[in-house]
Structures are given as C-alpha cells and as structure tokens.
Amino acid sequence: MVHTFWELPLIAATVWLLGSAPTLAQEQDTYTLVIKNHHFEPSELEVPADKKIKLVVDNQDSTPEEFESHPLKLEKVVTGGHQISLWIGPLKPGSYEFVGEFHEKTAQGRLIVK
Amino acid sequence: MLGTAIIVFREVLEAALIISIVLAASRGVAWRGVWVSGGVATGLLGACIVAVFAQTIAAAATGMGQEVFNASVLFAAILMLGWHNVWMGRHGRELAQQMNTVGRQVQTGEQPLFALAAVVSLAVLREGSEIVLFLYGIAAGGGETVSMLTGAALGLGAGAALGLTLYLGILRIPSRHLFTVTNWMILLLAAGMAAQAAGFLVQAGYLPALQQPLWDTSALLSDRSVVGQILHTLVGYNDRPAGMQLLVYLVTLTIIATLMKVFGGSASPPRRASGTVTLPSHP
Numbered sequence: 600m601v602h603t604f605w606e607l608p609l610i611a612a613t614v615w616l617l618g619s620a621p622t623l624a625q626e627q628d629t630y631t632l633v634i635k636n637h638h639f640e641p642s643e644l645e646v647p648a649d650k651k652i653k654l655v656v657d658n659q660d661s662t663p664e665e666f667e668s669h670p671l672k673l674e675k676v677v678t679g680g681h682q683i684s685l686w687i688g689p690l691k692p693g694s695y696e697f698v699g700e701f702h703e704k705t706a707q708g709r710l711i712v713k
Numbered sequence: 714m715l716g717t718a719i720i721v722f723r724e725v726l727e728a729a730l731i732i733s734i735v736l737a738a739s740r741g742v743a744w745r746g747v748w749v750s751g752g753v754a755t756g757l758l759g760a761c762i763v764a765v766f767a768q769t770i771a772a773a774a775t776g777m778g779q780e781v782f783n784a785s786v787l788f789a790a791i792l793m794l795g796w797h798n799v800w801m802g803r804h805g806r807e808l809a810q811q812m813n814t815v816g817r818q819v820q821t822g823e824q825p826l827f828a829l830a831a832v833v834s835l836a837v838l839r840e841g842s843e844i845v846l847f848l849y850g851i852a853a854g855g856g857e858t859v860s861m862l863t864g865a866a867l868g869l870g871a872g873a874a875l876g877l878t879l880y881l882g883i884l885r886i887p888s889r890h891l892f893t894v895t896n897w898m899i900l901l902l903a904a905g906m907a908a909q910a911a912g913f914l915v916q917a918g919y920l921p922a923l924q925q926p927l928w929d930t931s932a933l934l935s936d937r938s939v940v941g942q943i944l945h946t947l948v949g950y951n952d953r954p955a956g957m958q959l960l961v962y963l964v965t966l967t968i969i970a971t972l973m974k975v976f977g978g979s980a981s982p983p984r985r986a987s988g989t990v991t992l993p994s995h996p
Binding site: 651653661662663664665669670671672673674675676677678679681683684685686687688689690700701703704 | 716720767768771772776779780843846847849850851853854912915916917918922925926931935936937951953954955
C-alpha cells in the first residue's frame with residue numbers, strides 16, 4: 600500500500616482547500632505606502648484583520664527598491680518612479696515588519712493589523 | 714560593503730546550491746561542464762535583460778507581471794527537474810540492464826543535460842536580475858563603486874564556497890547511492906520551487922492564501938538565517954508559509970513521485986544503475 604502514503608496528505612489538503620475557499624469572496628480594500636528618500640511613509644500602516652487587502656507601494660525615488668516582508672513572505676521589485684500593488688491576508692491581528700531590501704538601514708516599517 | 718555582500722550572498726546562495734545539485738546529478742556525463750557553464754552564461758545574460766525590462770515586466774498582467782514572470786520561471790524549472798527524474802527512472806533501468814548483460818560501463822552521455830542546464834539558467838536568471846537591479850540602484854544613487862564591487866565579490870565568493878561545499882559533500886556518497894540521493898534532492902528542490910511559485914501567485918491575488926501564516930517556526934529556525942536559507946532552497950523550508958504553499962508543495966511532490974514510480978517501476982526513486990557502477994572520474 601505504497602499509494603496511501605502519498606494520497607492521504609493530498610486528500611486532507613483538498614478537503615481543507617474546499618473548506619477555506621469562501622475567504623476569496625471577501626471584500627477587498629486598498630492601502631498605500633510611499634517610498635521617499637529610502638524611507639517609508641507612513642512607517643506604520645494600520646490595516647484590518649481577517650480581510651484580504653490590496654497594498655500599493657509607490658516608489659517616488661529614482662532608484663529601484665525591493666519591497667520585502669519576511670513575516671508576510673512578500674517580495675516585489677519597485678522600479679524608480681513607479682508603483683506596484685500586491686495582495687495580503689487575510690491576516691491575524693499583530694505587527695508585521697517590512698523593509699526596502701535595497702536600503703534596509705533606512706527603509707523600514709511595519710503593518711499594524713487590527 | 715557588508716550590506717552589499719549580504720544581499721548578493723542571499724541571492725547567489727540559491728543559484729549556487731541548485732548548480733551543486735545539478736553538477737552532482739550529472740556526475741560522469743560527458744560535456745556537463747560545458748552545459749552547466751552555458752546555463753550560467755545564458756542565465757546571466759537573461760538576468761541583465763530582465764533587469765533592463767523590469768518595469769515592462771512589472772506593468773504586465775495588470776501590475777502582476779513580476780509574480781507571473783517569477784512563477785513561470787519557477788514552473789519551467791520544475792518541469793525540467795521533473796522530466797530529468799522521470800528520464801532517470803526509465804533509462805536508468807535500461808542502462809543498468811545493459812550493464813548487467815553486456816558488462817560494460819554505463820553510457821551516460823545521452824542523459825538530458827539540456828533540462829539540467831535550463832534549470833541552472835533559470836535559477837541564475839531569477840536571482841541574478843535582482844542583483845543587477847540592486848547594484849544598478851547603488852551605482853545610480855552615487856554610492857561608492859569600489860566598496861560596492863568588493864561587497865558583491867565577497868557575497869559571490871561566499872555563496873559559491875557554500876555551493877562547492879555541498880557539491881563535495883554529495884560526492885562523498887558512495888557511487889551506487891549517489892543518483893538515488895540526487896533524484897530525491899531534485900524532487901524536493903522541485904517541490905520547494907513550486908511552493909515558492911505558489912507564494913508569488915498568492916501575492917498576485919490569483920490564489921487564496923488558505924491561512925497565512927499556517928505556522929510560525931521563525932523563532933526555532935528563521936529562514937533568513939544561513940542554515941534556514943539553505944534548507945529553504947534544498948527542501949523548501951519556510952518558517953511562515955501560507956496554507957496554499959504547503960498544498961502546492963505536497964501536490965508537486967506527489968505528481969513527480971508518481972511519475973517517477975510509473976516510469977521507473979520501483980517504490981523508491983529510481984537509481985540510474987544498481988550494483989557495481991564504475992563512474993568515470995569527474996573532470
């Protein structure tokens with residue numbers, strides 16, 4: 600019965616996927632972060648918990664930046680003078696740090712999920 | 714300088730580990746050095762092109778071009794890795810039979826090196842384009858070029874050294890087990906890449922997160938630490954994964970392992986050859 604070894608986790612995962620599917624239909628909001636002089640504005644951004652949100656990162660510097668959050672596993676390059684957007688959550692309440700990886704000393708901030 | 718070294722090291726590490734596995738998996742195959750170097754070279758060229766067109770890529774797919782691009786590159790690499798393992802499953806047995814009946818050395822020249830070279834190329838392209846953008850940013854921002862280049866060289870050297878260590882480590886495995894081990898490593902590498910691709914698609918809003926994070930083991934072993942990062946590449950370790958990533962990891966593992974079993978006809982990942990394989994000494 601070598602088959603069961605592979606099939607069990609797969610079945611469990613499928614059941615769990617179907618159970619979680621309704622989260623997709625939730626309402627979605629947009630929040631914006633600005634990068635200026637290798638700093639985030641605001642450096643603390645408050646967003647709602649248990650909700651899928653859209654985050655816009657607007658890079659007003661002329662150099663590229665990589666928006667990165669280790670706790671949220673986000674990673675996206677924002678070229679100079681451009682914006683990117685990405686989807687986050689639904690998240691549990693808490694504080695989640697993010698950085699601009701190319702200027703990690705100054706470009707730091709956190710997402711406050713309430 | 715140290716900051717540059719660390720960032721370059723992080724990006725280089727993943728590609729270096731992948732190259733090590735590919736080199737170990739193709740041990741004894743004629744022309745593998747040429748194929749792998751070709752993979753690195755085309756990857757570097759591709760990285761520069763991707764960096765130049767970063768904004769075009771980012772703007773594609775209604776702003777989700779980066780995620781689509783990264784996921785596609787990862788998916789292409791997964792296909793190549795899967796193909797390699799299935800090929801090994803099928804032809805490994807034939808080669809072993811040939812060897813037993815004719816009693817000659819295994820002819821490994823026909824192993825699909827193209828697939829492995831493509832994997833190397835795609836890994837270098839993905840990681841390399843971020844390095845190019847990062848270094849361009851420093852240069853354009855009026856940073857110190859000498860310090861930047863020193864840092865980049867240090868990071869590159871450290872990443873390459875770790876890759877070499879892994880390669881030499883794998884080669885210590887006895888020849889008759891070597892390809893069983895490298896097939897397992899390629900299977901896990903592919904599953905880890907699939908989880909990474911799933912992460913990009915969740916970020917782009919194409920897939921639901923299914924609980925994020927599913928668990929948090931960052932206090933135990935952060936995937937930002939060197940050990941955590943090595944495990945991240947080798948087996949797909951993630952200290953705070955989304956549920957979807959675990960699901961995709963398991964599905965990929967199941968699909969490739971099933972294909973390996975169907976084509977290889979054995980319960981464990983197939984070996985290229987069993988018994989007393991004499992490998993040509995590697996160049």
